[in-house]
Amino acid sequence: MPKTLRTIARLGLAxxxxxxxxxxxxxxxxxxxxxxxxxSGVGVGRGIGTSSDRSxxxxxxxxxxxxxxSSGRSDAGLDRARLQRQNSxxxxxxxxxxxxxxxxLHTTANNLRSGYQAALAANPNLKFGQYVAARxxxxxxGARNPNITTxxxxxxxxAGESIGQTLQNLGLSKQEAKDAQRRAEEDIKKAKxx
Numbered sequence: 001m002p003k004t005l006r007t008i009a010r011l012g013l014a015x016x017x018x019x020x021x022x023x024x025x026x027x028x029x030x031x032x033x034x035x036x037x038x039x040s041g042v043g044v045g046r047g048i049g050t051s052s053d054r055s056x057x058x059x060x061x062x063x064x065x066x067x068x069x070s071s072g073r074s075d076a077g078l079d080r081a082r083l084q085r086q087n088s089x090x091x092x093x094x095x096x097x098x099x100x101x102x103x104x105l106h107t108t109a110n111n112l113r114s115g116y117q118a119a120l121a122a123n124p125n126l127k128f129g130q131y132v133a134a135r136x137x138x139x140x141x142g143a144r145n146p147n148i149t150t151x152x153x154x155x156x157x158x159a160g161e162s163i164g165q166t167l168q169n170l171g172l173s174k175q176e177a178k179d180a181q182r183r184a185e186e187d188i189k190k191a192k193x194x
Contacts, residue, residue: 084124091116091128104191105136115150123158129188130157136184137167145171 095102095109102109116131134153141148148170156166167177 080124084120087120087124087127088117091131094128098192100194101132101188101191104194105132105187106139107135119154123154126154126157130163132188133163133181133184136187137163137180140184140187141167141172141180147171 091113095113099109102112105112112132112135115135116126116128119126119131131154134150134157137153138148138150148167152170153163153166156169157163161169163181164174164177167180168174172180
């Protein structure tokens with residue numbers, strides 16, 4: 001008797017398996033299965049570029065509404081995000097092109113990258129070279145001038161001042177600021193070469 005039950009169970013499992021395969025094949029034949037249908041972007045019009053045609057022009061007015069209602073702030077936010085992304089990519093390129101730079105400046109590439117990302121949040125116009133220079137200047141001058149910190153220099157840059165103006169506002173003479181900048185630039189160039 002148990003042998004007969006096993007045979008019936010096996011037959012039932014085989015029938016279920018066959019039925020399952022038929023259902024999957026039928027679904028794929030209708031374009032609902034994995035790998036069915038045309039590749040993305042082929043056949044049916046897709047994307048935001050065709051939304052205007054499909055909505056009889058209503059999509060065009062909807063896209064501009066956000067900008068109009070926010071008095072351009074929506075566009076400014078998008079521009080700010082684009083600028084941050086471009087500057088961030090430039091920093092990554094520079095760190096990749098000069099792999100020894102961070103170590104020669106007594107830090108790590110990850111520290112430079114994360115510090116720059118934080119500084120970009122406050123000032124999306126900040127260039128990576130300006131950030132590295134601010135860190136180097138603070139390292140060179142901070143012991144003798146405790147008010148000259150990376151954050152103080154970055155705040156001056158965010159306010160629209162040059163590095164030289166910022167250093168003068170933090171207590172250096174014009175010549176001292178010029179000499180400090182020249183030394184920091186030489187340190188950075190040397191670090192990039194190594």
